[in-house]
Amino acid sequence: MRRISPLAGILAFAVALLATPPPAHATVPLETIEIVHQGMKAAGPARVLAPANFFAQAQADTLRGCELAVPSGALREVLERARQSAAPFELVIRQTSSQPLSYKLENVKITNYQLGATGGDAHVVLQIQRVRFQPQGEPVRGGAGGITTTTPGVPDRPDPGDPIPPAMALSLRPDLQIRAARQKAGDPNTLEVAVYNNGPGPAGATAVKVFFHNGGAVQTSSGAVPALAAGQTVWVPVALPLPFPAAKKLDARIDDPDKVSETNEGNNGFGVVP
Numbered sequence: 711m712r713r714i715s716p717l718a719g720i721l722a723f724a725v726a727l728l729a730t731p732p733p734a735h736a737t738v739p740l741e742t743i744e745i746v747h748q749g750m751k752a753a754g755p756a757r758v759l760a761p762a763n764f765f766a767q768a769q770a771d772t773l774r775g776c777e778l779a780v781p782s783g784a785l786r787e788v789l790e791r792a793r794q795s796a797a798p799f800e801l802v803i804r805q806t807s808s809q810p811l812s813y814k815l816e817n818v819k820i821t822n823y824q825l826g827a828t829g830g831d832a833h834v835v836l837q838i839q840r841v842r843f844q845p846q847g848e849p850v851r852g853g854a855g856g857i858t859t860t861t862p863g864v865p866d867r868p869d870p871g872d873p874i875p876p877a878m879a880l881s882l883r884p885d886l887q888i889r890a891a892r893q894k895a896g897d898p899n900t901l902e903v904a905v906y907n908n909g910p911g912p913a914g915a916t917a918v919k920v921f922f923h924n925g926g927a928v929q930t931s932s933g934a935v936p937a938l939a940a941g942q943t944v945w946v947p948v949a950l951p952l953p954f955p956a957a958k959k960l961d962a963r964i965d966d967p968d969k970v971s972e973t974n975e976g977n978n979g980f981g982v983v984p
Contacts, residue, residue: 740755740756740757741755741756741757741758741803741804742754742755742803742804743755743756743778743780743785743801743802743803743804744785744801744802744803744804745785745788745789745792745799745800745801745802746799746800746801746802747788747791747792747795747797747799747800748791748795748797748799750788750791751788752784752785752787752788753784753785754780754781754783754784754785754786755781755783755785756778756779756780756781756785757778757779757831758776758777758778758803759776759777759778759779759833760776760777761773761776764776765813767841768803768813768815768841769813771840771841771842773815773838773841774837774838774839775821775835775836775837775838776835776836776838777833777834777835777836778833778834778836779831779832779833779834780831780832780833780834781831781832782832786832789820789823789832789834790823790832792820793820793823796819798817798818798819798839799818800814800815800816800817800818801814801815801818801836802814802815803815813841813842814841814842815836815838815840815841816838816839816840816841816842817838817839817840818836818837818838818839819836819837820834820835820836820837821835821836821837822834822835823835842910842940882909882910882911883909883910883911883971883972883973884907884908884909884910884911884912884913884938884940884970884972884973885907885908885909885972885973885974885977886905886906886907886908886909886913886916886935886938886964886965886970886972886978887905887906887907887908887964887977887978887980888903888904888905888906888918888962888963888964888978888979888980889904889905889906889943890903890904891903891904891960891962891980891982893954894947898950898953898954898955899949899950899952899953899954900947900948900949900950901920901947901948901950901954901960901962901982902945902946902947902948903918903920903933903945903946903948903962903964903980904943904944904945904946905918905935905938905943905944905945905946905964906938906942906943907938907939907940907941907942907943908941909940909972909973909974910940910973911940912937912938912939912940913937913938913970913972914937914969914970915934915935915936915937915969916935916964916965916969916970917932917933917934917935917965917966917967917969918932918933918935918946918948918962918963918964918965918966919931919932919962919963919966920932920933920948920950920960920961920962920982921960921961921962921963922950922951922952922957922960923957923958923959923960923961924952924956924957924958925958929951929952931948931949931950931951932948932966933946933947933948933949934946935964935965948962959981960981960982960983961979961980961981961982962979962980962982963978963979963980964978964980965978966978
């Protein structure tokens with residue numbers, strides 16, 4: 711019988727160990743992921759395990775699910791809280807492996823959550839309703855433990871470091887609409903108009919014009935509308951030429967005169983019942 715020396719055995723073991731492939735996700739690049747759940751924000755690294763063409767699907771808004779490998783940290787802590795509450799939440803995935811793009815995953819639910827071995831990643835399977843390309847929004851910067859709280863409904867400040875790819879610029883326009891109008895409480899000479907940006911892109915400052923019908927005469931007045939982020943609403947006061955009850959008819963129109971290029975230019979009008 712041929713005897714194998716201890717040194718040869720050690721060398722053979724070392725060669726076999728080096729030839730063993732690493733875990734499948736070890737070569738998957740880390741991306742920066744931010745979570746917003748019930749007023750809490752956290753950010754941290756994670757790997758997108760599936761689908762393989764995740765960012766292509768995200769860009770086309772055909773992504774309806776994905777699997778992540780999440781190391782321990784603030785991001786995983788908030789994900790675990792989201793799993794326990796079962797409430798939908800939002801994720802922003804910042805692609806750092808190639809070009810710096812951000813995608814906002816809306817109405818996200820966790821359908822499977824498994825912890826790996828001690829010190830390993832958590833594997834999280836997500837169900838996603840909608841994906842929006844996000845050209846702006848500053849990364850979450852956590853306090854102690856990397857978790858911060860945020861006021862619901864208040865958008866992040868623009869981050870000029872996130873560029874807009876030229877091919878997607880046209881699809882990132884705003885869509886200004888008027889959602890409501892009311893007489894200001896205690897002031898019949900002021901109309902308050904709720905202006906909403908329903909588009910995926912930010913809107914620059916513009917104006918809302920009110921048409922005051924009184925008999926055969928039509929008088930107009932305007933109010934200044936500030937710049938609005940996507941999804942933001944603002945109440946704009948407009949001084950009326952006559953008291954609100956004196957109007958036979960009131961109409962309002964956002965972006966008059968036309969200053970903002972929108973995805974839909976035909977929904978800027980709104981009828982007000984005095």
